[in-house]
Amino acid sequence: MAGLTAPLLGLQKKSLREQALSALRTAITSGELAPGRHLVETELSEMLQISRGTLREALRQLEQEGLLSAGPRGRLSVRHLDEKEIRDIYAVRAALESLAARTLCELADRQHVTESLHAAIDAMGSAADGTLEERIESDLEFHRTLCRLTGNETLLHSWESLEGSIRMSIMFAGLEKGVSNMSVDRHRDIVAAIDTGDAGLARKTILEHMDSAAANLVS
Amino acid sequence: MAGLTAPLLGLQKKSLREQALSALRTAITSGELAPGRHLVETELSEMLQISRGTLREALRQLEQEGLLSAGPRGRLSVRHLDEKEIRDIYAVRAALESLAARTLCELADRQHVTESLHAAIDAMGSAADGTLEERIESDLEFHRTLCRLTGNETLLHSWESLEGSIRMSIMFAGLEKGVSNMSVDRHRDIVAAIDTGDAGLARKTILEHMDSAAANLVS
DNA sequence: CGAACTACGACTGTAAACAGTCGACTTATG
DNA sequence: CATAAGTCGACTGTTTACAGTCGTAGTTCG
Known part of the structure; x- marks a missing residue:
């Protein structure tokens, strides 16, 4: 998951939310974040070097795109496709x-x-x-x-x-x-x-x- | 817009975010929030009696549903359909x-x-x-x-x-x-x-x- | 009188702190 | 030894505070 560590610095054209969105989408569709993997907000926000609030906005979007599935108590994990x-x-x-x-x-x-x-x-x-x-x-x-x-x-x-x-x-x-x-x-x-x-x-x-x-x- | 004022109290089954989402969706599709209307986060959060952070998560989802359109500097407004x-x-x-x-x-x-x-x-x-x-x-x-x-x-x-x-x-x-x-x-x-x-x-x-x-x- | 400049106000972007809940592990108790 | 109560830790839900930016109105200088 090294690719996820602070890939957001530099290119500040888009908002942090959009950058986080892209980074996460890429990480998921590339398999870097494997299906079934639990996502922990504090963990991700630290990796991406953004705050949880900003991260959560991106997560909501990914959730709606069907890349994440919500478990009990809002726990998110990477969706697994059969x-x-x-x-x-x-x-x-x-x-x-x-x-x-x-x-x-x-x-x-x-x-x-x-x-x-x-x-x-x-x-x-x-x-x-x-x-x-x-x-x-x-x-x-x-x-x-x-x-x-x-x-x-x-x-x-x-x-x-x-x-x-x-x-x-x-x-x-x-x-x-x-x-x-x-x-x-x-x-x-x-x-x-x-x-x-x-x-x-x-x-x-x-x-x-x-x-x-x-x-x-x-x- | 009176219908929007604190319609969230009571029925605490769902998270505030989901309740806000429903309330806003209803307000928009019912015409209570007219097309073209600018949405101000502080204003809405006060009406719904929720924090801006929580509200923003709901707004991101509505944006993706195509009910809101983003203008310059992230300004959101109710989408107008021709x-x-x-x-x-x-x-x-x-x-x-x-x-x-x-x-x-x-x-x-x-x-x-x-x-x-x-x-x-x-x-x-x-x-x-x-x-x-x-x-x-x-x-x-x-x-x-x-x-x-x-x-x-x-x-x-x-x-x-x-x-x-x-x-x-x-x-x-x-x-x-x-x-x-x-x-x-x-x-x-x-x-x-x-x-x-x-x-x-x-x-x-x-x-x-x-x-x-x-x-x-x-x- | 007009144009540039400055100070203020209104919002969004972002971060950090607080609160509540569930699960796991430990401990007491029969 | 098994079971129930209690405690701790890990997360998410939510709120509050801070920073940055753009427009605008008022002001000064030509």
Whole structure:
């Protein structure tokens, strides 16, 4: 957990709360804070060098993101996912992203969407030879872009609320399994489907992509 | 705003934070705290008779639920929805609930689902002659039940995270418009579709229901 | 008269202290 | 020896106090 010790000093652009939030999220989704681990407020606040009050605000947010689960007397621990929960998370993710795909097909300014998606694909191509972490990041960035381009802030926000759970799913299943269907080609198919403007096809492509992703994770 | 003054005394089952959360959520979705209104921490903490620290934890959660928007220097104000945002919220809601409908069709224990849904419909029938607020509550309870019965905790949680925004949408559009398509018959159609076990039909029924609900709100 | 400058007030960000509760360990008691 | 009472320690819930910042109104100087 050495990575957690005072990673907040310097870069004072964001509030301590936001920095703590990022640090904790990273620590959890990277496995540094293992599932099931009990979190002690005084311990964390000391590690992060922030006060408990500030820390607690961050914890409340993580709790709502589903990364932490509350036990008796408010004791927090890192959430542990079983296979059913991973499938459930991916079912919701699929519903959100299929909405994104459908929306993009019906959008007025398709030109901009196409360009942005191709740029995102190119970014994935650059990361294809990178580490597992880099490939995961570029994959998530692609899917986040999918949601962002719809212009539906609520959709993007819902997806981002789920992002932590998605990352935990990948972590839980093992990074190797997690990246197994993050190939650039797979994503090219998605972009191609959206490019056709056929909402039904785009939706179907996304759903299949998510199905296979979920299947890879729990198999 | 008199309703906000110390509504927390008594019922000490939940923590002050949770009570404040409920009180604020109700105040916002009931219009007691109007959209665009600036929230001052010291002011609110005095009204609710809780400390700022405790209040801030509740505010962070409301912020993530999309009921509050943060301005410069962390200034919070009650979020204001325009028509596009309402449509966007309902698009996400439709995606979540159509997933629920599909899932319920493919569930093993259909018997329990059917019974629970009919019970929910009956509850709506009892509230049909009640006040606008009661009808809205029973409607939301029906849709929440839809999500809960899937057994997908993530889906339920995502829906509940959106519930505040849904309530704001209804508020914003005016309660009369909001309840216009909350008839018991409309919901019977949904239950009937799920009863058939035809996932495609159930999804289609929900989507139409949501489309018409959204159309009513913004028209 | 107007522009810059200063002093004040209003809030949020952050920290530190206080209070209450549950569990574990110890001790007394039959 | 087993059980019940009591004590200690560890945490969370909550409050109070302090620091920093931005806007604003009033004031001075050109």
